[in-house]
Amino acid sequence: MSKAKRQLLKHRYHQAVWQEPLMYELGSPGERGILPPVLEKEIREAVGDVVSLVPPGMIRKEPPRLPEVAQPQVVRHYIRLSQETSGYDTSNDIARGTSTMKYSPKINERLANVPEILDLHPLQDESTVQGILEIIYKLGECLKEISGMDAFTCQPPSGSWGVFTNARMLRAYQEERGLGLDKKDEIITTIFSHPCCHAVSAVAGYKLVTLYPDETGFPNLTNLQAAVSERTAGMILGCPDDNGIYNPHVEAFCDTVHAVGGLCVLDQANANGVLGVCRAREAGFDMVHFNLHKTFSSPHGMAGPGSGPAGCTKELEKYLPVPMVAFDGKRYFLDYNRPHSIGKVSSFYGNVQVVLRAYCWIMSLGADGLRTVAETAVLNNKYLSKRLLSEVRGLAMGYPQNDKRLHEIRYSWERLKNETGVDTWSLFRRMADYGIGGYFASHEPWVVPEPMTPEPTETFSKDDIDEFAEIVKQVAEEAYSDPHFVKAAPHKRAVHLTDDDRLHHFTQLATTARAWYRKHRQSRGEKR
Amino acid sequence: MKKLGLIVNPLAGIGGRVALKGSDGADTVRKAFALGATPVSPKRASEALKRLCCAKDAFELVTYPGEMGEDVSVELGFSPTVVGSIEKGRTTANETKQAARHMLGMGVALILFAGGDGTARDIYDAVGGDVLVIGIPSGVKIHSGVFASSPMAAGELAMLYLAGKATRVAELEVMDIDEDAFRNGVVKGKLYGYLKVPDESRFIQGAKAGGHVGSDEFYVRAIAERIVQDMRPDCVYVVGSGTTTRAIMEKLGLPNSLLGIDVVENGTLKASDVTEKQLLEILKGREAEIIVTPIGGQGYIFGRGNQQLSPEVIRMVGVENIKIIATPGKILSLPAQLLRVDTGDAELDELLRGPRRVITAFSETAILEVV
Numbered sequence: 001m002s003k004a005k006r007q008l009l010k011h012r013y014h015q016a017v018w019q020e021p022l023m024y025e026l027g028s029p030g031e032r033g034i035l036p037p038v039l040e041k042e043i044r045e046a047v048g049d050v051v052s053l054v055p056p057g058m059i060r061k062e063p064p065r066l067p068e069v070a071q072p073q074v075v076r077h078y079i080r081l082s083q084e085t086s087g088y089d090t091s092n093d094i095a096r097g098t099s100t101m102k103y104s105p106k107i108n109e110r111l112a113n114v115p116e117i118l119d120l121h122p123l124q125d126e127s128t129v130q131g132i133l134e135i136i137y138k139l140g141e142c143l144k145e146i147s148g149m150d151a152f153t154c155q156p157p158s159g160s161w162g163v164f165t166n167a168r169m170l171r172a173y174q175e176e177r178g179l180g181l182d183k184k185d186e187i188i189t190t191i192f193s194h195p196c197c198h199a200v201s202a203v204a205g206y207k208l209v210t211l212y213p214d215e216t217g218f219p220n221l222t223n224l225q226a227a228v229s230e231r232t233a234g235m236i237l238g239c240p241d242d243n244g245i246y247n248p249h250v251e252a253f254c255d256t257v258h259a260v261g262g263l264c265v266l267d268q269a270n271a272n273g274v275l276g277v278c279r280a281r282e283a284g285f286d287m288v289h290f291n292l293h294k295t296f297s298s299p300h301g302m303a304g305p306g307s308g309p310a311g312c313t314k315e316l317e318k319y320l321p322v323p324m325v326a327f328d329g330k331r332y333f334l335d336y337n338r339p340h341s342i343g344k345v346s347s348f349y350g351n352v353q354v355v356l357r358a359y360c361w362i363m364s365l366g367a368d369g370l371r372t373v374a375e376t377a378v379l380n381n382k383y384l385s386k387r388l389l390s391e392v393r394g395l396a397m398g399y400p401q402n403d404k405r406l407h408e409i410r411y412s413w414e415r416l417k418n419e420t421g422v423d424t425w426s427l428f429r430r431m432a433d434y435g436i437g438g439y440f441a442s443h444e445p446w447v448v449p450e451p452m453t454p455e456p457t458e459t460f461s462k463d464d465i466d467e468f469a470e471i472v473k474q475v476a477e478e479a480y481s482d483p484h485f486v487k488a489a490p491h492k493r494a495v496h497l498t499d500d501d502r503l504h505h506f507t508q509l510a511t512t513a514r515a516w517y518r519k520h521r522q523s524r525g526e527k528r
Numbered sequence: 529m530k531k532l533g534l535i536v537n538p539l540a541g542i543g544g545r546v547a548l549k550g551s552d553g554a555d556t557v558r559k560a561f562a563l564g565a566t567p568v569s570p571k572r573a574s575e576a577l578k579r580l581c582c583a584k585d586a587f588e589l590v591t592y593p594g595e596m597g598e599d600v601s602v603e604l605g606f607s608p609t610v611v612g613s614i615e616k617g618r619t620t621a622n623e624t625k626q627a628a629r630h631m632l633g634m635g636v637a638l639i640l641f642a643g644g645d646g647t648a649r650d651i652y653d654a655v656g657g658d659v660l661v662i663g664i665p666s667g668v669k670i671h672s673g674v675f676a677s678s679p680m681a682a683g684e685l686a687m688l689y690l691a692g693k694a695t696r697v698a699e700l701e702v703m704d705i706d707e708d709a710f711r712n713g714v715v716k717g718k719l720y721g722y723l724k725v726p727d728e729s730r731f732i733q734g735a736k737a738g739g740h741v742g743s744d745e746f747y748v749r750a751i752a753e754r755i756v757q758d759m760r761p762d763c764v765y766v767v768g769s770g771t772t773t774r775a776i777m778e779k780l781g782l783p784n785s786l787l788g789i790d791v792v793e794n795g796t797l798k799a800s801d802v803t804e805k806q807l808l809e810i811l812k813g814r815e816a817e818i819i820v821t822p823i824g825g826q827g828y829i830f831g832r833g834n835q836q837l838s839p840e841v842i843r844m845v846g847v848e849n850i851k852i853i854a855t856p857g858k859i860l861s862l863p864a865q866l867l868r869v870d871t872g873d874a875e876l877d878e879l880l881r882g883p884r885r886v887i888t889a890f891s892e893t894a895i896l897e898v899v
Contacts, residue, residue, distance in 0.1 A: 191894075198892075207891040212865040214897075223895045226883035421579070421680045445856055499693075 008467040009474055013435045014492045016083040023077060027069030034071065084494035086437025088299065094384070094468040095431065096438035097408045097455035098242050100272045100294035108360040109299070112353040122348040126333050132352055133332035136325045139359045140309070146362075146370065147268070147288045148281025149311035153320045154350040159269040160196035161345065162289030162308025163236065166265045167204035168342045169287060169312060169319040170234045173263060176340070181205050184233035188257065190219050192241040195443055197267050201236055213447075217399030218247040224256055234263040239283075240273055242443060242453060243398060244381065244405035254284025263287065263316075269308070271295040272457055273378055273406030276371030287312045296358035307354035321345045376458035377407045380465060384456045385409050387469040393476045394419060398448035407457070410442060413450035422479040422486050424450045429497065430475045430489035436468075530587045530638075530690055532580075533631035533659075534573065534608070535651070537624055537643035538595035540667040541568040552646045554620070567595070569666035572679045573642035574600040576664045579683025580690075581605065587690050590636055592627045595619070621646070625654035632659050638726075640686050642679075645669040645704040652702045652721045660697065660724050662686055673700035673825045673861075674723045676731050685731040696727035698744065699771045701824055703832075719823060719833025721787060722771060747855035748772055750890040752779040755819060755853065764811060765792040766845065768820035768834050772853055776819065789836045804838045816845045821853050827862040829898070830880070831870030839873035847879050852886045852896075859886070859894060867898040 051059070069077075086093075093101045111117070120132060140152035156162040167187070174184050187201040190211045198208055209227045211219035218241070235257045240246040247253065254264045266280045269291035280288040292307040293300035300306060312320065322341045323334035334349070365373065385405065388395060394416025397409055413424045428439035442451035456465050479486045488497060510516035542560045580587075581604055589608040591597030594616050601608040612630050614623050624643070628651045631639055638660045641651055644667010651661060663675035664682040676682035688694040699722040727744070752775035759765060767773050767790045777784035777792075784790055788801030791810055799806060818837060820829045829852055830837055842850070852867070859865055869880045886894045 202891065208893070209885075210888070210892065210894040212859070212894060212896060215864065219895075223883045223897060226885070227895045418678050418681075421684055445860055447860060 008463065009470045010435050013433070015086075015494050016080070017494050018080040018084060020077060020080050020084070023067045023069065023074075024065075026073055026077060027067060029068055031068045031070050033069060033074050086432075086435075088437075091435050091437035092460075092464050092467055093436070093438045094454050094456045094460055094464060095428070095436050095440065095452075097410075097440045097453035098270060098443070099300070099438075099440065100270050100291075100407075100455060100457055101300075101438075102272075102297050102457040103459035104297045104299045104357065105361070105364070108297075108357040111360060112356050117353060117356060120352065127331075130332055132356070133325050133334075134327075135359050136349060136352065136355055137327050137332055139355050139362070140311075140325070142359070142362045143290060143309055143311055145367075146271075146275065146279070147290070147311050148279035149288055150314040151317040151320060151324075152309050152311040153324060154307060154309045154355050155321050155344070155346050155348075156289070156308040156310055157346050157351050158306040159267075159289065159291040159294070159308040160194075160200060162269075162291070162310040163194075163196050163265070163267050164200040164203060165308075165310040165321060165342070165345045166287040166289060166312070167200045167206070167236065168345070169310075169316055170236075170263045170265060171204050171206075172319045172340070172342050173316060174233050174261075177261075179233070179261065184231055184261070186229070186231045187233055188224065188227050188235040188237075188262075190237045190241070191445075191447060192218075192243060192245075193236070193238040194242075194267055194269060197236045197238065206233060213399070215399070215401050217243050217245045217402045218249075221249050221252055221256065224253055228256055228260045228262065230260060232257060232260045232262040234265060236265040236267060238267040238269070240270075240406045242408070243410045243448075244273065244408040245399070245402060246274070246404070246406055250283050258284070269294055270407070271374075272455070273374055273381075273408075275374040276367065277374050281313070286316060292354050292358040297361045298354045298357045305351045305354055307351045307358070309350075309355075323349070325349065373458045374407075377456070380456040380458065380460060381405060381407055381409065383462075384454065384465050384469060387466075388472060391469065392473050393480060395452075395472070395476060398451065408453060408455040410448045411452045411454075412448045413452060416476060416479055417450045420479045420483045420486075422483050424452055426487045426489060427452070427475050427479065430478060430486045431471050432490045433492040434471045434474065436471060531590050531631075531634060531636040532587050532686065532690060533628075533634075533636035533639035534577070534589060534591040534597040534601060535624060535627045535631070535639060535641040535643075535647075536569055536573045536592075536595065536597045536600065537641070537647040537650075537666070538567050538569055538619060540643035540647050541572070542566075569642040569664075570595060570600050572664050572666040573597070573640075574604060575679035576640060576642070576676075576683035576686070577601065577604055577606070579680060580687055583687060583690065590631055590634060592623065592630075596623060596627065621650045624650040628654035628659075638662065638686060638689055640664060640682060642666040645672050645702075648672045648674050648702045648723065649704050649720050652723055657699065657722060657724050660689070660726060662689075662725060669705060671703040671705075671717050671826070672723075674702060674725050681731040685726055685728055688728060688731075689726045694726040694728045696745075697724050698727035699723070700725050701826075703823070703826070717823075717826065717828070717832050719769065719787065744855045744857045747857070747889050748775045749779075751853045751855070751887055752776045754887055754890045755851065756780060759792075759795070761794055762815070763793070764798065764814045764816040766790075766807065766811075766816060766818045766837070766841075767792060768818065768837065770821045770823075770833075772821035772855065772858070773819055787833065789834060802836060804836045804841060807836060807838075807841050808844065811841065811844045817849045817851055818842065818845050819851045819853060822858065822862060822867055824858050825861045825863075827866055827868045829867050829869060831872065837871075839871045839876045842871060842876060842880075847876075850880075850884075852884060854886050854888060854894075854896075856888050856894075859888065859896065862896075865896060867896050869898055 136154050143152045156165045185207050186209050187206040188209045189197045201208055211223050214220050239250050257264050263286045265287040266285040268288050272295055289308050289310040292298055318340035319342050321344055322338050323336045326333055326335040396412050398412050417423050424441050440453045510519055539557050542565045589601055589606050591601055591608045592612050593610050593614050596614055598610045624647055632655045640662050642664040648663055662682050662685055664679045665675040676685055702720045702723055703717045755776050756779045767776055769787050774784050774786055780795055782797045785801035790800050791798040822829050823832055869877050871877055881898050883895050883897050886896050888894050
């Protein structure tokens, strides 16, 4: 192994382990982080008894149980916790595919945190927020150019929310034509589209028809033709999908759905492989959405603030949510006068900090720069796949008959699993021992067995890609030589092996604690 | 302490390497030995058992003497409770059945068995669904869903189960070659029944997908709900065999024959476990629908385990009146997610081919191709 490669593989890495107690277990009664000055007599007299202002029914009988900890301990506590986590700024996160983890320039971070942005309030008068309205408006203009659509809203604060917005617009369009759920009640999607395409269609009231791929990795036209009927309200799908495969028949797909009066929605959360190369409009789609926190760079990764602007053609513009940020040639304003609108899909106007970062990113790259993003991302993916497929034992590509891939590939550890008993999650946990912070196996359901989906976007350097390839190679070798050791990983992280199978069990899943209790009360009373 | 049963069919798979396409029957076994075959299943059983070595003291291993399990267990350092008796070198299907019954009587939590489809059938004949099993794939023919994807996976799944981590149970198919058809030179899989297996799809043969897919049980009930809600008065419903279709009968509160075909009309049971002849009688001049589910891991919707639904029956009901149901989990277990037909009538098979709708949940369908 060359010297450079030895450095890439960090054998001596170890995460900080602080054995940090919970905040509530720190400190002692009476301990304080900040001691506010005692009020001057004059003020106290002028204000009177503040507590008496609270209605008697709302006054707590006992003070809330809050941690009592001095300032240095609080600071230390949170710094330590931060050292026990991973993120973009500390680790190589190529492994977190489909999320499009990319560099978010720090300058954009600074801009998103200037007081002029932080102190904005959504209820301010329009005349005092012309700047941010202009940015929201102009980002919409950029996205129109990038997608070929005629109008955009930045209101949806997440990707799935963007797809939901489009699904609701789809329904509004059909209902206005007298083609409500009693006549058109089906939406077609594909198994490799993001699960939200299925979910939002159901939430919008539709039944689902799912297409499965043939040996090429994408569904064929014959199956789509069998799926469409007069009941088809539309089609919502991702292309390219999680396999990085672009369905070459996508135009014919749109034509087929249009022929029965359906609308076509493209989930373009991840447009990393096609940015500046092709547009949803030209492929025949009527609606599209982007994830700004993916394709257009914004720090994210599980629960970070997102943004899923939704766009459409002129014909559908009137259904976009209220308010729209509009421009009358002189000033920007919030347009609520939209009688056909589906209404609000979220409070206020969207996550403006994410919108601002995306706007900065697009403006700093320009049109040519955006195309370079896609070209570099595809090139990076080709380089990574070449290394992984030729050097890593027990790894294969899902749908190997089709090697035309764009920005990412879903690989399969099936062979390694059969030969060593080590599964994809164990390999991930072992990669964590080399500093890998996140890993994406697959969206549900797993069609490709024992999946792994890395995505080397345009911002990863060759060294980053080589480091990742070396780590993958290393853990695969370890799986063959010492499977038990790999299965017991991680060995060098703050938290060791946990039993999360139970957490993923369907009986344990619930959106809120209240929902969990409701579910369990129900299943107890149910006869099985 | 939990008891784990181990049954090794020492002759399973013996015909494979010498190209005998099976190991059933004394003649075949004699022929295999004459051709120089050596037993493979003890080795496969040992590979599975190795995965349990680290938890030796956490459970009691119960097995049969000599080559039926004792040998491999002792070799790996286990101290098994050995029951029953065999005539060394001359075990048959009877010993497998006897062992399974014996272990059921002793209250084992799980039987790990090494063999092929023939062995799975023997276990099924002896204990049916009364005890959980995991098959260690060691035979020539492995068509049944009850086998783990490898001996190692069998051991690991057993380990998970003993550790209380695999709590769900699936009923999976016991398949074997249809001997009558085989004698006529046609190789046809036949569905014999269902055995209970710990439900961890990532370990099981032909169900390789995995992930955190929702429980099949949920989808099975959702499908039944849809089918029952869509039932029309005075239409005759021919409900095929399988656990997915069984849920429809359960939803209707009707008794069902798991391996047979039942007929429902206006929410009541019109006939149970019918023959082709009875079906033709019932269907005469009636509006009807057939409800079928593919065999997991294989995809056959007609011609395997439901021969009562003959070409004549299918034609009488009409190809357009066939409802296919399958959970997403089952769809992922099908090779290339394809459906198959083998009705014995080439013309009808052709008519059934092409993309078809499959009901996968209450408001969800999938398009799968019949080939």
